[in-house]
Structure formats: C-alpha cells, structure tokens
Amino acid sequence: MARIGLLSISDGRDYVHRDVTEHVARAADDLAGMLREAGHEVIVAPEQVSSNALATSQARWLADQHVDLTVFHHSVWTFPHFTMLAAEATPTPLLLVANIDPQYPGMVGMLAGGGGLDQIGRVHARAWGDLSDPAVRDRILTEVRAAGAVQGLRGATFGRIGGRPMGMYTAVANTDQWMKQFGVDVEEIDQWEIVRRAENADAARVAAARDWLEKHAAGVHYDGDRLTPELLERQIRTYYAMRELIEEWRLDFSGIKGQPELTANFCTMDLAEAFLNDPYDWEGPKETHVTATEADMDGALTMQILKLLSGDPVLFADVRHYHADRDIWDLCNSGQHATWYAARSDDPAENLSRVNFYPEVFYFPAGGASVQHLAAPGEMTFARLTRENGAYRMHVMRGATETYDDATNDRLMRASTFEWPHAFARLDAPAGEFLGRFGSNHIHAVPGDYVAELRAVCRYLGIRYDGFGSAA
Numbered sequence: 001m002a003r004i005g006l007l008s009i010s011d012g013r014d015y016v017h018r019d020v021t022e023h024v025a026r027a028a029d030d031l032a033g034m035l036r037e038a039g040h041e042v043i044v045a046p047e048q049v050s051s052n053a054l055a056t057s058q059a060r061w062l063a064d065q066h067v068d069l070t071v072f073h074h075s076v077w078t079f080p081h082f083t084m085l086a087a088e089a090t091p092t093p094l095l096l097v098a099n100i101d102p103q104y105p106g107m108v109g110m111l112a113g114g115g116g117l118d119q120i121g122r123v124h125a126r127a128w129g130d131l132s133d134p135a136v137r138d139r140i141l142t143e144v145r146a147a148g149a150v151q152g153l154r155g156a157t158f159g160r161i162g163g164r165p166m167g168m169y170t171a172v173a174n175t176d177q178w179m180k181q182f183g184v185d186v187e188e189i190d191q192w193e194i195v196r197r198a199e200n201a202d203a204a205r206v207a208a209a210r211d212w213l214e215k216h217a218a219g220v221h222y223d224g225d226r227l228t229p230e231l232l233e234r235q236i237r238t239y240y241a242m243r244e245l246i247e248e249w250r251l252d253f254s255g256i257k258g259q260p261e262l263t264a265n266f267c268t269m270d271l272a273e274a275f276l277n278d279p280y281d282w283e284g285p286k287e288t289h290v291t292a293t294e295a296d297m298d299g300a301l302t303m304q305i306l307k308l309l310s311g312d313p314v315l316f317a318d319v320r321h322y323h324a325d326r327d328i329w330d331l332c333n334s335g336q337h338a339t340w341y342a343a344r345s346d347d348p349a350e351n352l353s354r355v356n357f358y359p360e361v362f363y364f365p366a367g368g369a370s371v372q373h374l375a376a377p378g379e380m381t382f383a384r385l386t387r388e389n390g391a392y393r394m395h396v397m398r399g400a401t402e403t404y405d406d407a408t409n410d411r412l413m414r415a416s417t418f419e420w421p422h423a424f425a426r427l428d429a430p431a432g433e434f435l436g437r438f439g440s441n442h443i444h445a446v447p448g449d450y451v452a453e454l455r456a457v458c459r460y461l462g463i464r465y466d467g468f469g470s471a472a
Contacts, residue, residue: 002069002147003043003065003069004035004070005043005062005067006028006031006032006035006044006045006073007058007073007086008027009072009078009082010048012051012082017048021048023076024075024076025048027099027106028073028075031071034140035144038144045062051082055081055082055086056089059087059090068147068151070092071097072086072094072095073098074113076109077105077109078110080109080113082113084113093124093143093151094117094123094124095124095127096114096117097127098110098126098128099128100128100129107128125459142452145450145453145456146459148309149457150460153182154182156183156184156304157185157187157250158178159187159189159246160186160295161189161194161245162190162191162257162258165258165294166260168296170386170439170441173297181462181463182461184301187249189245189249191256194241194242194266197240198238202240205240213232216352217352217356218355218356221359222359226367227367231267231368232271235268235368238266239276242276242291253289253304254276254291254300256272256294258293258294259364265366266366267366267368268334268369270368270371271357271369273336274336274371274421275338276288277290278313278340278348280340288314290303290314296316298385298386299440302444303444305383306446309453309454310446310447312446312448313341313446315331316444317331317333317421317443317445318332319443320417323415328402328425329424330424331443332416333421333442334363334364341373341375341376342355344376355371355372357372358372358418359419371421372418373421374403375401375403376401377403378447379447380446381446381451382398382399382425383396383443384440384442385463392464393463394458394463396466397469398428398451398471399425399445401425403424404424428468428470433468434468455467
C-alpha cells in the first residue's frame with residue numbers, strides 16, 4: 001500500500017482563513033479517512049497552508065516523511081501561489097483534489113493552482129467531486145496506486161544474471177537510461193554464480209522440496225533421461241542459489257539469461273523462474289520476486305510495475321501462436337508462468353494439482369523439468385514496455401484468459417509446445433493491429449483492469465502511453 005502525504009491548502013486572507021479553518025479540517029479528515037479505509041497510510045501536514053511560508057515549510061515537512069504521493073487538498077478557494085511554492089518543495093508525484101461545493105469554491109482553487117503547474121511543466125493529476133461517489137474514489141485511488149508503483153521503482157536494484165540472450169535487442173536496456181528515468185540500478189551477476197551456489201544448497205531442504213513437488217503436482221513425469229530425480233533436485237538447487245543471490249545483493253527484481261549456456265550444459269531455469277514469481281514455495285508463503293526469463297530487462301521492469309500496481313503475481317509469456325479460427329493467442333514460454341496462474345488460488349496445493357512437470361524438450365539438451373499448466377480463466381490487463389527510437393513507450397490492452405473442454409485444451413496446447421505453460425488469451429485488439437505494431441515477442445499481464453493506472457504511471461514517468469483496442 002502507498003504512503004500518502006496530505007496537505008490542506010486554504011485562503012491567504014487571515015480573516016477568511018479563520019472562518020474556513022473548521023471546514024478545511026473536516027474535509028481533510030474525510031479524505032484521509034477514505035484513503036485509510038482503502039488500506040493506505042496517510043501522513044497529514046501539521047498545519048493548513050494559509051501563507052507562502054507555510055506552503056514551503058509544510059510541503060518540506062511532508063517530503064521529509066518520504067511519502068509516495070503528495071495530495072494538495074483544495075476544499076475552499078486557495079491562493080494559487082501556495083500550490084506553486086508547495087510543489088517546488090515536493091519531489092513526489094502530485095495529486096490535486098478538490099471538493100465540489102458552491103459555497104466553498106475548492107474547484108476554482110484547484111484549477112488556478114493546476115493551471116500554474118501546467119505553465120511551468122510540473123506533471124500532476126487532478127481529482128474532484130464528492131468522496132461518497134464511487135467514481136471519485138476510484139479516480140483518487142487510481143492515482144494513489146500509480147504513484148505508489150512509480151515511487152516503488154525509485155532506488156530499486158535489478159539483478160541481471162548473465163548477458164544478452166540469443167541476440168535479443170528487446171531484452172537489453174541502457175542502464176544509464178534506467179537510472180535517469182526510473183531510478184533503478186542494474187547489478188550484473190555472472191551465471192556461474194548459480195552453478196557455484198547450487199552445489200552448496202542444503203541437501204535436506206532440496207530433498208524435502210522434491211518430495212513436496214512429487215506429492216502435490218498433478219504429475220512429475222520422470223523419463224530417466226531429460227528428467228530424473230537428480231535433475232529435478234538440480235533445478236531446486238538453482239532456485240535456492242537465486243534466493244541466496246537475491247538476499248545477498250538485495251535485489252528487488254531479476255532476470256536470468258539461461259539460454260544457451262545453462263540450458264545446454266547445466267539445467268533449465270524453468271522451475272526457479274516459476275517459483276520465484278509465485279507467492280509461495282514448498283516452505284510456505286513468501287513475497288513474489290519478479291524474475292524474467294532470458295534476462296529480459298524491459299520485461300522485468302514491466303512486470304515489476306504490474307506487481308507494484310496489483311500485488312498479484314505477474315504472467316510472462318512469448319506471443320507464441322495466433323489461432324485465427326478462435327481469435328485467441330497462445331501465450332507460451334518455457335517455465336516462466338508462475339504456478340499461481342493454474343488456479344489463481346491462495347492454496348498452493350490447489351494450484352499444483354493442475355501443474356505437470358514434464359521432461360524438457362529438445363531446445364534445452366541439459367534437461368530438467370518444464371513447469372506445465374494452463375492459466376485459469378479471467379479478466380486480465382496486458383502490457384509491455386518497449387522502445388521506439390530510444391524512447392520508452394508502454395503498450396497496454398485489455399483482455400482475458402480462457403479455457404475450454406479438456407479435449408480442446410489439449411489439442412490447442414499440442415499445436416505449439418505442449419510441455420510448456422500456456423495461457424489462451426483473447427485480446428481486446430485486432431490481430432492485425434497487434435502484429436503490426438507490438439514491439440516485442442514477450443508480453444506480460446495481471447488479473448483485473450489496470451489501464452487507468454498504467455496511463456497514470458506513464459504520465460508520472462514521462463513515457464508515451466500506447467494503448468490498443470479499448471485501451472487506446
């Protein structure tokens with residue numbers, strides 16, 4: 001949840017401020033109560049702003065509280081230079097909120113202050129209306145979630161395990177640009193660290209993990225060649241190696257190259273990637289750690305934004321195939337889908353009961369298990385950060401995952417690579433539009449509708465929002 005600073009702005013005439021002080025306080029209490037009821041932390045400035053000195057001092061006080069979003073609350077007419085001075089002292093995203101009341105023209109103050117911010121190019125958002133109106137609350141909370149996600153990136157560290165995979169330009173980003181635009185540092189770590197640390201994983205923990213997978217999964221399909229108990233345990237060891245690297249280097253999100261070195265000579269990273277993205281493992285609940293396969297930096301960054309917005313595990317997939325007869329896409333990538341998507345359940349046993357561990361296919365001669373399941377149906381928001389001529393843009397679209405009868409599900413999965421995880425997605429965008437301008441072979445998604453939040457994220461980050469279909 002976000003940490004919100006609330007600054008109440010008043011009239012600059014002392015004889016007016018004296019008469020509206022109680023109204024301003026009541027309105028601020030109502031707004032703070034609504035935000036707290038939504039689960040957010042609210043830090044209220046000690047004094048209402050009724051002078052230029054207070055505009056600066058109170059905004060600086062809130063900035064010292066390290067909030068994610070600063071709300072300038074206009075419940076009466078406010079002197080616009082108070083908004084300007086407070087904004088100058090505020091490093092966070094800004095939201096101007098106004099009551100709509102003919103007796104107390106907060107809306108007028110918001111428009112005057114907001115117009116001044118426009119003149120100096122200060123990015124901000126605005127929300128207005130009665131807090132009892134669900135649409136007004138949604139507009140405010142959308143900005144809160146977006147600002148929380150943007151601020152959640154600032155000061156984060158991405159761990160890139162290995163370099164560019166298989167010549168993929170879209171998987172490699174400029175680290176200087178990341179720091180300047182997103183506030184994210186990149187820690188380069190060699191893949192040998194996974195191999196080296198895997199050998200030191202505790203044997204008892206590894207054996208217990210394998211027992212748990214064999215007990216709870218729909219099937220662990222050993223074949224004596226590409227998938228053996230020893231290879232499965234090696235994959236579990238890579239998971240523990242990654243957990244160790246994450247803790248030691250204080251990584252906030254990660255990407256693992258994998259191909260071709262590890263997948264040809266050690267084992268696939270499928271199991272590690274799936275369970276790092278899960279909200280649990282065989283040892284119990286845990287925080288999801290966004291991990292992108294193929295060390296996809298822009299993919300991982302997109303996933304981290306979606307995680308910060310939603311709190312849910314984030315799906316990563318290749319856009320593998322388009323079934324024109326059904327107008328659906330087979331989103332499929334080796335091992336990357338969190339097992340949570342199999343049932344979207346809080347109970348890992350329910351999810352794992354739909355997950356099969358199959359011997360890896362010929363692409364990955366080192367072997368190991370692929371983590372196969374079919375994503376449960378439901379509404380989704382799909383997104384991907386891409387770059388055009390060096391500048392970032394955010395592709396966004398609405399859609400949903402679907403499932404069918406068992407025979408149809410099986411036939412559609414076997415049309416591509418059956419052994420890998422699948423999500424059958426119906427996108428709210430024409431196939432021609434998607435294939436004509438989508439800027440990557442990878443796509444990402446979370447349950448629910450976060451289109452408005454992603455618009456706001458793009459505004460705060462200064463990148464171009466690029467929607468498809470109804471999200472345009």
